[in-house]
Amino acid sequence: MNLVSEETTHAIELAFAKLRQRSGFTERPSQVQLAMLLSDLIGGGQRGLFEAPTGLGKSLATLIPAVAHAIAGKRIIIATYTNVLAEQYWHKDLPTALSLFEENPSTAFLIGRQRYVCLTALDETDPHVVDVVRARSTLGIESEFRKIVPKSGRELSQLWQKAAAPPVCPARLCPMYDECFYYEARRKAETASIVITNHSVVIQDAIMAQASADGTGPLGKYDFLILDEAHDFLQAATNGLEFELSPPNLSALLGILGRCENALLNLAEMSGEEAAWRRDCASLRTAAENSQRRLSMPPDLLTEPGILAAAPGNLAETEQIKAASTQNGKAFAEGIAQTVGEACATFVSAMERRGLAWRSDLGERARQATDGIRNYSTYIREFGLGCQSVLEPQGVSVSYLGNNRSETKIRRDIIGLAEPLTELLWNRVPYAALSATMVLDGSFDFFKNASGARPDFEEVLPTPFDFATQAAVYLPKAGAIPDPSVARQQGSEPAYYRALARELGEIIEACEGRTLALFHSRKEMEGVFSMMMVPEDFPILMQPKFGAGNVGERFRDDPATSLFALRSFWTGFDAPGETLSCVALVRVPFEVPVEPPQIARAAYMRLQGQDPFREFTLANTKMLMRQGAGRLIRTTEDVGIIALLDPRLRTKRYGAEILDNLPSGMRTFDDIADAVGWIHR
Template identity: 40%
Template sequence: MSRLREEVQGALRRLSERHGFQRRPGQEQAALIIADAIEGAARATIEAPTGSGKSLAALIPALAHAKSGGRVVIATFTNILAEQYWRKDLPIAMGLFDWPEDEPPKATYLVGRTRYACRLELERRAGTAIAERFLDKAENGTDSEFFSIAQRWQDRRLWREIAVPPACQGRKCTHYRDCFFYRARSAARSAKIVITNHSVFLSDLLVRQSTQGRQDLLGPYDFAILDEGHDFPQAAASAMSYSLNQEVLRQSLEVVQRALDDPSLQRGALKGLIPLAHKRFREGIRAAEEAYQRLGQVAEPGIVAVSPEELLFDPRVGRSQLQSHPSALAEFLDTVIAAYEGFFEALQKLKSARGARSAEEGDDEVFDMLLMYVAEILYQCKRMKEPDAVSLTYLDVEPRLSVNREVIDVGERLRALLEEGPPCAVLAATLTVDGSFQFLSQESGIRAQFEEALPPVFDFERHAALYVPSLDAIPDPSTSRDEDSAPLYYEAVAEQVQRILQTVGGRSLVLFHSRKEMEAVYRIVEERTSLPILMQQSSDAREVGERFRRDIRASLFAVRSFWTGFDAPGETLSCVVLVR
């Protein structure tokens, strides 16, 4: 028996001996498959139905590998599940091993940079009650911690002002050493276990690819475990898609201003050059905003470009294609590209002009961050003008004018990214179609050497009931969402939801695809029942989830982040309602 398998089996044995623990054969099988994949540097796909204990099945082999010096990245689709791994499951898994000198391997939790609070911005708001309270209680400095403290909407809107920007002064900032984001990123590069989300994992792969391996976000690692793997292609599509509007242009000005707002950058060879480059960038963005206004006067919603052209044979695409699109669109994209391209070239020249002392003084990091930030916008704008792979460009005019790029098929791109990186295991409750992993392979680009579909944990025939409303109970949502018909649709959905809640006594998770739909149904149901009902706000998933777990009679109306990875043991969650 291999050392890794021996460690995993020892941890599983200790887990089975814990008071109140119920042995789960599927959990043991999944953990051993992952151990074999780590040891053989192979890829694995494992369908582990709800209740299998996927989190510990992932953590146990990861920690066993870390015990001998290996590094593993564990990524989930939602931050809710990532935090659950970090706060709840990791401490349990750590306690299943005998660590040399009682010193377990370092583990860390990392999310995207804009999900951390900026200490410099918090310092500028010193004295305000919410800023002081947050600094006093924050452990990781993340948005979920902030929103668990900020209950009033007046306090919640502060987050947009204090979030870490896409590019900043880096090491030159006075708060660099205690920066929430850089502290987490530094810990992630040295930790043996990194718990993150799909978005950060994908960003790391994309940075590695675009820099030919010279830069990365997570440091070198041996193996990755992707939980909620059925959502991985969607995360990739979101990461590769883009929306360009006036807010993006204005945010660029703020990001550049904050990053370059340091007198020390303008010494020596750069004195006078940075203000000139900055001035030209502002002029370029001003010209782009003017072109944006001209486009807004003639724009209509619809598809303006596709790749490959065969996409137009799809009736859904063909119907939405604009037969002619305004020249103002080409003018807008050309102006935006010119602004960012000119600034990108200026940044490269500034970095070169800085000379050898740049890296020592920390200036390189500022320029590198800005170069990556500008390069991403530039790449997306060029792909909007000339789509590549399987993607399309379309115009939206509501709620505001935007030019959008959507990647439809990410399989081939993901295959290239994953084959260049370390091997991985993919876990989820549902991965197969008719018992086959072929669809997952096509969608995600993962070619696995190990494939396993574990049996269900629960006896659904004996312990579950399925209710489906009659065909005439709810109007067809595809034809009922205009302003005239929507109230009737919401009323019908609310009536069904209310009946379910009354029947089961609350204790329900009601899941919606649309926030607008959720809010409309909530308003109706909330007025008609005495049962407590919670509703997920824009950024309080962690806090509202905890309230739902504590109140056994409560029901929770929620959207995307609660569809996967949310755990509420016991009677609290006795019924799931899917509004589709």
């Protein structure tokens, strides 16, 4: 049933008519099609999944119906995975969409609080900069801060670290509350007709809404949710629902405890309970500090990593979970979780008891002070509950002890998202989830099964690109590159790296640079890089060890350059134009299930009668191969080659399945010179 008023439909049509008159506009029928489908869903309060390919003009296809329905009285949330895309929506696409309408609805932008500058913290760190930020910031977020503050490099990063909003603060009782960027953004986001935000905020909002008496969170009550970059929503949900007990998190707990202690010290002195109050604080501090010390020691036998507990009960009983459990580490980890959990609970109940007594004895002053620490006490209580969830995981989840060379952490991860997401979101609000890569083997089942989403409507929009003429596939001849899994088993990796280096060298020379080589492991990338021999005219950049550095920009700026990169470049990296002529997917990126959450997920899938390799590992791999290949063609003008260097694509059964999920119609070559010649024909 179409519940969209004629007026709203007319407003959307008019907006597209105006857009067509703008210079540089390219007609894309699938853009209008998507806008109209979204409009129907918003009007009918229904749920939908969309594969909306790159180049379709997805942002405006989303915003135009959202603005039209917001004018008609709906509240709509638009969330992306990355803050970069959220900022692009806010600064570029939303103003364009608004300019196409006579009347404009109220709008707001909200991302995670730690991406906002805290004026109080900045004032304590560098008071001279506060006025610069006040005068020149509009959103008060990190990207803006880095542009306007007259510092650079390390000095700027250090200042940002100190000035970023803390995870909890006195909020209303902060002297700078009225001008606080974060709380100003929260106030606007609670009522604005259109809110641009990110996936994490949507998850946090849903958790807070579930826990609140009136069923609303920071985003207020809204009518429709649009999730862009929806393929990454599962990761955001996993991150939002995890709990970690680690040295940095215990440091945050200790910082908040210190602020609580100071905030109530005056009341304790006035009521003659200073020593008792200090004792309350000292108990939690001792528990947290001791645990922090123990987790910071280099791992030994006592801290052997592995699974601590799993839920549901039949999952905990599986052979896979038992085999991955830690016996030595269990007492160590559970002792810490129990000590910190109990200390948090005891502290919060003592603080509440004292707070009530002080309020009745000391009146208004006590009310203000205890109200001021309410956010802190909520944080400490939730930290304690998190510790409890390590001991007794709920739903479909696993708790485990993990470590690296220098420290140990205790975590609880949700491995079955379908149930919590259904409760938190899907049953609560109508939605549309969109992405350029949502479909696998011709269906949305992978996303639906993993997320629990049960849409009323699904649609794959046609791509505006002509892959048959814009792109070609290069698959080296059989035997040109060894099988990587055989090379690993036989310890003949150097020969494998040498073959890859030879192939990549030929590709880079044939494409005159312009090659993005995507690797699955740093060891492999560095091994191949060290063997590369290409003319100096075609320099090769390699992604640095931590983060991405500026290699992406350098690659975009210089067409003769090639780039060797890892996971973060498989998705979301955009290099349109002649600077990118070849994407080389070096190896099929299978995830080997060695980490406790991966082992637990595989065991849980087997219990459900599913095949974890086919339905999770292979499915994820196909999706990643689609995303990696998707880096090549970003505009209708782009041309180029997808080089697939893993010989298993020819020899294994799954190879054909992976190839079937790449864009259809591309010609395949086994000689790179032929592929380049054909592309530039």
